[in-house]
Amino acid sequence: MSSIGIVTHQLAHTHHNHIDPKQIWMFPLQFLSIWWIWTLHTLFANRFDTDSRYHRISSLAIMFLMITMTAFLGSDLFENYGLFIGFYAVIQIIIAGLYINSTKALNESKEYASKCGIIIIIGTIIIGASFLFPDPYREITLVLGIFFEMIAFILVSKNKNVPPVHKEHLVERIGLLSIILLGESIISLTTALRDINWDALSVIAAVTGFIMIGLIWWIYYDSFHVMERLKAMKNGFTLIYSHFFLAMGFVILANVIRHAILNDLNQNDFRVLAIVGMCFFYVGKQTIYFKFLPPFRKPIVINTLICVFITVGSTFLPKIEYALIGVTIGMLYYTIGNFKFTLTKDVSRFLD
Template structure:
């Protein structure tokens, strides 16, 4: 037990975990490309669904490792080597995204390999929390069974192969929720889990800034694309403010399983990816306004739902303010998207609604700061 970082009162995310977050975002780049390709000015529902389905297994590898490291990380050589191998498999998977179904078997094998490595890490760690070894063995077994289900998909033809592959992921997620009572024996390390998701979020925000730079490369500058670039950066800055201004409130909470934070960030990350792609499309002005509106609505809703759910579950005193502030932002976004505006103007409107949320947050800061200082 003495080697577990879980019991370190000054625990912080390790450099390896930061490296993992960087590799995850690099691997995610191929998935994000799906949303940047407008076919004759359109991004259809099928294209958006493909993005989500590609994103899900990549995120679940990161989430599975985060769940393990949160409770069992010793920063040992074995842990480092296993983590580095998982990171390499993530890179291989991302390289197969553009190939589509052609390299499906290789991508599935790498995904299942990463999941089985995480499962084996649990089995090896079953004695680290002394009397709670059954907890590690149970989660390791769940991950191994989920990987076996997904791996069996290579024996089937499309579309059954895809259904079975994602059934393995759904099995993992559902089993962890149903086993929530057992997970309580080793509660999530709140400060570490919050820092892990915060690190990944800040790196994904950096990707949004990269999308601005990429869109501005080799274009003829005009007032419209310059305004779109400014609006995009203002929006990213406002998102940073919204996300991190009250982030410290979660660090001192007892999160039990941590599912409210970890699972909700799946939707938050998808929302961030959508909003990042909108910046690029607004600068290039290459997307149908109707598709832009639908993507803007989806991105805004997913970001706020993903961000707010953790606070709603873990900081009950904020619930009235979370509900009223979110409803106000959704109403303003809907009103703005109904106006006959161009892409750049709509992006500016989204940035304005984000700024409005920052201002609305000032209403409840006096409720939480005194309690934090008292703690």
């Protein structure tokens, strides 16, 4: 998870109270790349994991390569792009090998596993070809290769013979990733407390940031068990893909808290981070419930619109510490509104 830590802190550094446009472009690019590797392995483990020696060795190899690839992430990515893409392609080929090798022990799912392996190989060719293009076309090609795999996985999973995902395992894996990202939020908060000249505003920002993280943790995991029982969720892609935005929201909000404590970011950049981070959180948190639990839809929309309005309005306060308080109040309302208006709805007929 060292790669997650490096990517998480991509938005932590400022230049003359601004976030460099290069950082803004590199953050989602690197986050998408790391998240997709995690997703591919999670999807394989959910349907085809037999705990074989081949799988164990492959998983260890992936972990080793991911740790090594961490050296090429961060601000030096563009200078080390060839090495990064080389390691990335090897990891993808190993995962493709896991899918193809699993066909030996499968009957009805053999064709599906084989197609998944082929999709990853084709995607790897597209991703590897990005090295041939100049900046920024190489990064665009990398993203296109990942998008190809994401869409192709959905298409081949629509076949009736495809086994449904193991819901409990999938939700558990996603919850684990969320815990790691929330942990990075705490790390971001604590590292910001070092060598700081404390005053009333910085103390308020630190306390407010901790409250926000606590509210996120509370509301996210309080309804977490419901996802394991969603009757209509068969392939899990809505859950997985929506959580990409949730994960991005976690990371962005962690940096929002950090910058509010350090007071090292101008108002406009802070406003963009806060609004985007909150919107990503709301979209990622609620998409799965909105799709599969119709009684939740109306309160979800109303609750979200009110919270976004509070967030946007708060970012126009004169100091970013005040803005953080306003954003946290929006999160507090979201938590209370969710308990009072959303979770009180009867959705038993939509659950296993």
